[in-house]
Amino acid sequence: MPPPPNELYTAFSFIGFVMCATPMYWHLEARNIGTCLYMAWTGLGCLIQCINSIVWNKNMVNRAPVYCDIATHIQIGLNVAIPACSLCINRRLYKIATDQGGMATREEKRRGMIVDLLIGLGIPILHMVVQYVVSGRRYVIVEDFGPSLHTVLRLPSLFLFSAWPIVIGSVSLVYCGKSIYHLYKRQGQLSDTTCFGGDLNRSFYIRLMMLAGVEILGTIPLASFLIAIAIKRGLTPYYSVIAQVPSIVWKHDWYMALVVEMFRWSLVLCAFVFFAFFGLAEEARRNYRRLYRWLASLFGYSTSSGASIALSDA
Numbered sequence: 001m002p003p004p005p006n007e008l009y010t011a012f013s014f015i016g017f018v019m020c021a022t023p024m025y026w027h028l029e030a031r032n033i034g035t036c037l038y039m040a041w042t043g044l045g046c047l048i049q050c051i052n053s054i055v056w057n058k059n060m061v062n063r064a065p066v067y068c069d070i071a072t073h074i075q076i077g078l079n080v081a082i083p084a085c086s087l088c089i090n091r092r093l094y095k096i097a098t099d100q101g102g103m104a105t106r107e108e109k110r111r112g113m114i115v116d117l118l119i120g121l122g123i124p125i126l127h128m129v130v131q132y133v134v135s136g137r138r139y140v141i142v143e144d145f146g147p148s149l150h151t152v153l154r155l156p157s158l159f160l161f162s163a164w165p166i167v168i169g170s171v172s173l174v175y176c177g178k179s180i181y182h183l184y185k186r187q188g189q190l191s192d193t194t195c196f197g198g199d200l201n202r203s204f205y206i207r208l209m210m211l212a213g214v215e216i217l218g219t220i221p222l223a224s225f226l227i228a229i230a231i232k233r234g235l236t237p238y239y240s241v242i243a244q245v246p247s248i249v250w251k252h253d254w255y256m257a258l259v260v261e262m263f264r265w266s267l268v269l270c271a272f273v274f275f276a277f278f279g280l281a282e283e284a285r286r287n288y289r290r291l292y293r294w295l296a297s298l299f300g301y302s303t304s305s306g307a308s309i310a311l312s313d314a
Contacts, residue, residue, distance in 0.1 A: 002251060003251055003257055003260075003261050004261075006053050006057055006058075006144040007057075009049075009050075009053050009264060009265070009268075010050055010053045010054055010057075012265075012268045013046045013047075013049050013050035013053065013264070013267070013268055014046070014047075014050045015268075015271075016042070016043070016046035016267065016268040016270075016271030016272065017043050017046040017047045017050060017271070019043075019271045019272065019274065019275035019279055020039040020040075020042050020043030020046065020271050020274065020275075021039070021043050022275075022279060023039065023274075023275070023278050023279050023284060023287075024036065024039050024040075024043075025287070026283065026284075026287045027039065027278075031113065033088060033113055033116035033117065033120065034085055034086075034088030034089035034091075034092055034116055034120065035085075035089065035208070035211075035274075035278070037081075037084075037085045037088060037116070037117075037120035037121065038082065038085035038086070038089070038120075038211075038270075038274065039274065041077070041078060041081040041082055041085060041120075041124070042082060042267060042270045042271050042274065043271065044074060045074070045075075045078050045267040046267050046268060046271055048071050048074055048075075049145075049146070049264045049267060051146075052071065052145060052146025052147065053144065053145070053146065053264075055146060056141065056142075056143060056144060056145065056146040056147075057144060058143065058144065058247075059143060060141045060142065060143040060244040060245065060246060061141070062141055062244065067147075068139050068141070068146075068147035069138070069139065069147075071139075071146065071147045072139040072147050072148065072149045073128050075148065075149045075263075076124075076127060076128045076131045076149050077124035077125065077127060077128050078124070078267070079124075079127060079161070079164065079165060080123055080124055080127045080164045080165055080168055081120070081123075081124040082215060082219075082270055083164075083165045083168040083169050083172065083215065083216075083219045084119050084120050084123045084124060084168055085120050086168075086169075086172050086211075086212045086215040086216060086219070087119055087168055087171060087172040087175070088116045088119050088120050089208055089211065089212045090172045090175035090176045090179065090209075090212045090216075091115075091116075091119070091172075091175050092112075092116070093175070093176075093179045093205065093208055093209055093212065094175045094176075094178050094179045094182070096179075096205065097178070097179045097182035097183050098178075098182050123164075123168070127161075127164060130160050130161070131149070131151065131160070131161050133156065133160055134151050134152055134154060134156055134157035134160050134161055135149070135150065135151060135152070136150045136151060136152035137150040137243055140243045140244070140245060141243070141244045141245065142245045142247075142250055142260060143244075143245065143246050143247040143250070144247050145250075145260050145264065148260070150243070153230050153231075158227060158231075162223065162226070162227045162230070163223075163227070165219050165220075165222075165223040166219070166220055166223045166224060166227075168219075169215075169216050169219035169220040169223070170220065172212065172215075172216050172219075173216050173220070176209070176212060176213055176216060179209060180209070183205075183209075203281070203282075204281075204283070207277045207278060207281065208277075210277060211273065211274060211277050211278075214273055215270070218266070222262070222266075226259070226262075229255060229258075
């Protein structure tokens, strides 16, 4: 079965970027670091892959080396960024479930935000640095896909690159399991829990847990499957030049086609899953109404309520 048309991916990846960008404002207001980082990494991945699918559609010209370096480093970070964001979310949910989420002082809030940033940003950046050790090429230009990272399959690469999502997903799974256990014990108290700037309620908590749970269920099996397939294919040699791969080659290599399409479509799937949980909820609809009223007042139109409400008001 051939991969879907490149133009289809361009459209869906742009929609995925918009879906991640839309709820960012009110999550930043509430200082939901884990969800904000999840949206930022997923939206950035969708945007870059959307641009790549346009610029390198039906060609593999090395037209922007600096951009290619940046794009491939972000791809390396994305290998662990979304699992790391899920870990941030599960860690915070565990603290709330165990009654540790009510950070009383400004210092405790600041410390919690720093830890979340170290997990959600620090781990991906560290991953970018470590991947250089097992990098086979500067990058590879893949027709229709654009610049792609290249990691040689050696024993060190399994530990320095491939195994990271499994390790992070496993830690996140432990936090998720403990959260469910404590949630079950404190069912009657959860609705009174306030955190994330006071906007957390039972519905929001459950949706966060579902998002993190879906991510875990995707990360560990998928990463394990890719490692198993890579090991079965055997070791690959080191290279130092920039390679160019035509679509007729990679689309007829089932392993390469699987890796390429799975990587970029997984970003779109993450964006759609996030929007399904948080882009259609009551707080999202409330903010859409606020945005509509603000835009109406900006252009001099009145709304049905007769009020012109700025985004900063609520």
